[in-house]
Amino acid sequence: MILSVASGKGGTGKTLVATSLALSLEGQMPVQLLDCDVEEPNAHILLRPQLDSSEPVTAPVPEVDKGTCTYCGLCSEVCAYNAIAVAGRTVIVFRELCHGCGACSYVCPAEAISEVGREVGTIESGRVSGIRFVAGRLNIGEAMAGPVIRALKKLADPRAAVILDASPGTSCPVVETIRGSDFCLLVTEPTPFGLSDLTIAIEVAREINVPCGVVINRDGAGNDGVEHHCAQEGIPVLMRIPFDRRIAEAYCRGETLAAAMPSWQHGFRELFDRVRGLAAVGSVS
Amino acid sequence: MKEIVVLSGKGGTGKTTVLASFAALAENSVLCDCDVDAPNLHLLLAPQAEEAHEFYGLQMAHIDSGACNECGLCVDVCRFEAIDDLRVDPMVCEGCGLCARVCPLDAISMRDTLAGHWYVSNTNYGPLVHARLQAAQENSGKLVMAVRKRARELAQETDTALILSDGPPGIGCPVISSLSGAGLALIVTEPSLSGIHDMERVLGLCRHFSVRPLVCINKYDLSDENSRRIEAHCRDIGVEAVGRIPFDPDVNRAIVLGRPIVETSNGAASREIEALWETIATCPVP
Numbered sequence: 014m015i016l017s018v019a020s021g022k023g024g025t026g027k028t029l030v031a032t033s034l035a036l037s038l039e040g041q042m043p044v045q046l047l048d049c050d051v052e053e054p055n056a057h058i059l060l061r062p063q064l065d066s067s068e069p070v071t072a073p074v075p076e077v078d079k080g081t082c083t084y085c086g087l088c089s090e091v092c093a094y095n096a097i098a099v100a101g102r103t104v105i106v107f108r109e110l111c112h113g114c115g116a117c118s119y120v121c122p123a124e125a126i127s128e129v130g131r132e133v134g135t136i137e138s139g140r141v142s143g144i145r146f147v148a149g150r151l152n153i154g155e156a157m158a159g160p161v162i163r164a165l166k167k168l169a170d171p172r173a174a175v176i177l178d179a180s181p182g183t184s185c186p187v188v189e190t191i192r193g194s195d196f197c198l199l200v201t202e203p204t205p206f207g208l209s210d211l212t213i214a215i216e217v218a219r220e221i222n223v224p225c226g227v228v229i230n231r232d233g234a235g236n237d238g239v240e241h242h243c244a245q246e247g248i249p250v251l252m253r254i255p256f257d258r259r260i261a262e263a264y265c266r267g268e269t270l271a272a273a274m275p276s277w278q279h280g281f282r283e284l285f286d287r288v289r290g291l292a293a294v295g296s297v298s
Numbered sequence: 299m300k301e302i303v304v305l306s307g308k309g310g311t312g313k314t315t316v317l318a319s320f321a322a323l324a325e326n327s328v329l330c331d332c333d334v335d336a337p338n339l340h341l342l343l344a345p346q347a348e349e350a351h352e353f354y355g356l357q358m359a360h361i362d363s364g365a366c367n368e369c370g371l372c373v374d375v376c377r378f379e380a381i382d383d384l385r386v387d388p389m390v391c392e393g394c395g396l397c398a399r400v401c402p403l404d405a406i407s408m409r410d411t412l413a414g415h416w417y418v419s420n421t422n423y424g425p426l427v428h429a430r431l432q433a434a435q436e437n438s439g440k441l442v443m444a445v446r447k448r449a450r451e452l453a454q455e456t457d458t459a460l461i462l463s464d465g466p467p468g469i470g471c472p473v474i475s476s477l478s479g480a481g482l483a484l485i486v487t488e489p490s491l492s493g494i495h496d497m498e499r500v501l502g503l504c505r506h507f508s509v510r511p512l513v514c515i516n517k518y519d520l521s522d523e524n525s526r527r528i529e530a531h532c533r534d535i536g537v538e539a540v541g542r543i544p545f546d547p548d549v550n551r552a553i554v555l556g557r558p559i560v561e562t563s564n565g566a567a568s569r570e571i572e573a574l575w576e577t578i579a580t581c582p583v584p
Binding site: 155184187202264 | 305308310311314323335336337338341356357392393394395400434435436438439467468469471472473474488490491492495499500507517521524531545550551553556573
């Protein structure tokens with residue numbers, strides 16, 4: 014079972030929900046948490062895992078052999094990302110722009126282009142009690158989160174309850190994370206900001222055929238627009254976390270909800286059971 | 299021309315609340331929403347759309363099944379595993395065009411795809427350039443560039459000396475596009491361990507792109523201890539901490555009303571944002 018936790022709007026409580034689920038399920042079943050918010054990973058702050066490995070993530074970039082290159086310029090012509098340029102007898106590779114598609118080395122008539130791995134981030138793994146923890150971390154200054162997220166998702170254990178903590182937004186890193194999930198929980202807050210971004214996030218989930226449900230965090234702190242929208246769209250509201258300053262203060266100290274208020278663990282286990290049921294229905298329909 | 303961008307690293311720290319108030323407090327500015335995949339600034343500024351433009355991202359491969367003899371070469375060369383059962387998954391295709399190039403029967407074409415729209419709107423506070431990336435589309439960085447370019451043009455045309463930009467969360471492609479070349483970055487953080495961790499990474503990004511950052515702490519009273527830590531950290535690395543905004547339910551009330559908080563409240567948060575603007579407005583910007 015792969016369950017992704019996303020939101021659209023940032024700061025609505027994705028990591029709070031993802032880590033609370035992991036803590037509540039631990040001991041009941043094998044649990045793995047993958048922090049896919051590789052630009053700003055935070056799950057380790059709330060779970061404090063014992064990390065035992067850190068591996069680089071590399072993305073292929075072209076390396077041009079000046080001795081063999083004929084400066085024909087075909088590589089530059091085929092590159093859809095303007096990542097390689099030929100000017101006179103110089104070839105410049107803009108490594109940050111490269112998507113690693115391999116087109117340049119494939120077409121090079123002189124076979125002057127090889128590909129080398131360039132480090133774009135790291136993957137850290139560890140454990141906290143029964144939870145297996147894996148997080149990706151994009152290097153500062155890197156634009157593309159995709160290669161790190163893809164490397165991270167390859168480590169998902171199909172026998173475990175796998176919880177993916179997504180980044181905010183609704184563009185490529187989020188799609189990369191939730192694609193292939195059995196279910197996506199969308200964590201939102203009951204304000205026009207939360208609603209606007211939730212609306213887009215629901216579109217994304219539908220676009221990639223992942224069934225979704227909503228968790229309303231800070232319930233009571235805004236208006237009822239989110240409830241209305243969910244009812245209208247037929248999206249189930251699966252949990253409501255009340256607006257409570259104590260929860261925010263605990264979060265500031267690095268304590269997730271299920272740890273600061275263990276009575277919530279039962280609710281998160283129920284949430285997971287409902288999600289599992291809905292995912293089964295989703296895969297049939 | 300002064301270009302000020304509000305960033306945070308972590309989402310939901312209050313970027314848009316702060317920037318919308320700046321828009322209301324600034325005498326004359328061009329406004330810019332660089333968060334193109336989850337934009338919110340328009341929800342506080344009541345824009346009236348003046349111009350709408352289509353935005354085309356990367357091209358997408360399309361296989362003409364009638365011309366295809368199922369040789370499978372396209373599947374073999376695609377690094378993104380975007381071709382399955384001789385169909386291109388538009389969510390996965392990164393538009394590199396290698397499949398179209400290798401296809402021996404020329405059965406694959408690269409097609410332009412509409413990836414979103416960008417707009418110029420009128421608001422009571424000045425023109426607003428904003429955008430909406432279509433759900434699940436790539437290339438938000440390129441759309442951010444388009445939005446900023448138009449904001450700069452507008453500022454030039456109207457002889458406006460100030461551009462105020464609301465940035466996206468994170469540190470990746472759209473953030474880099476929002477930040478590079480800006481005059482000043484205001485980092486809005488919160489006193490949570492996550493907020494601090496993410497602020498440090500976005501400060502690293504400011505260093506990387508040589509943009510001067512200032513830091514302001516929102517909801518500082520949720521943890522006085524962490525707020526002091528943030529200020530001490532800023533002192534250590536030579537970054538100025540310029541504001542402390544208290545936790546105030548009026549912030550959400552203003553969002554529900556759809557207006558900048560400095561217009562709807564005289565409470566503590568509103569007053570602190572006014573003081574913060576005084577500091578920012580007089581801050582020298584390259």
